[in-house]
Amino acid sequence: MFRYQILVEYVGTNFRGWQIQKKGKTVQGILQDKISKLLKEKIIIYGAGRLDVGVHAKEQSAHFDCKNKIIKFDRFLKSINHFLNKDRVAILKIKKRNNNFHARFSAKMRVYNYVLINRISGPVLDENRGWHIIKDLDLELMKSAAKKLIGTKDFSTFRKSSCRAKSPIKTMKLVKIKSIKDKIEIEFRSQSFLQQQVRSMVGCLKYVGEKKWTIKKFVNIINSKKRALCAPPAPPQGLYLTRVIY
Secondary structure (H helix, E strand, O other): OEEEEEEEEEOOOOOOOOOOOOOOOOHHHHHHHHHHHHHOOOOOOEEOOOOOOOOEEEEEEEEEEEOOOOOOHHHHHHHHHHHHHHHOEEEEEEEEEOOOOOOOOOOOEEEEEEEEEEOOOOOOOOOOOOEEEOOOOOHHHHHHHHHOOOEEEEOHHHOOOOOOOOOOEEEEEEEEEEEEOOEEEEEEEEOOOOOOHHHHHHHHHHHHHOOOOOHHHHHHHHHHOOHHHOOOOOOHHHEEEEEEEO
16 A cells, blocks of 8 residues: 655635535545545545634645555646646645654644734635634734743633543644734644634634733633633634644
8 A cells, every 4th residue: 555645725615624524515525535536446535633614724734545656746636636626625745655654643733824804894805714803903912912822731711612632731832923914813833732722712812902801811711721711712714724744
């Protein structure tokens, strides 16, 4: 068997998330179907992360095994993208990997970005590509709050009740906020995340930016480890899996 890693870009708006469901269209499902038909054998795709409904990917990483060696990568990419692009999915790269590589378990770092569109007018070109917020956000307060998320902590406050992770303790390597015109982009880096953790953190940072919460209250809510005290999670359309580092 030969193992291949693929980097996948997709718009999550019309999918029921990454992982195959009993009903509805998923990215994993489409990839398995199209690659199986192209290679003429049953293919199972393993992704680096299970992205929720509506979440986008700039570089989702995945792998699959197949019996026959893929010789010409350019031809494979042209052929498979012919079938994927109409669903707003594209395989950007394919590379040969040894059998010890696993898209999920070999990952050393995952990078997520969340986009906020902070202006009065609703987005047209960026519809479903960010969270539209009309009220002015205090960027400096948000940056100060973001620093409180860095480090090894119990992130139970930001953990969805259905999360199946063994432990709520995660190490946040980086939380960085930058602004270009009316767009605010928040970058998160960690080896792994709890279910809905990023969107929950963004929802809380928004409360700080709107001055609904002080920095002190934000810290107290983190330390409380109580999901009930968390702000409403940010909507999925502003979230992007940007990169998986091995």
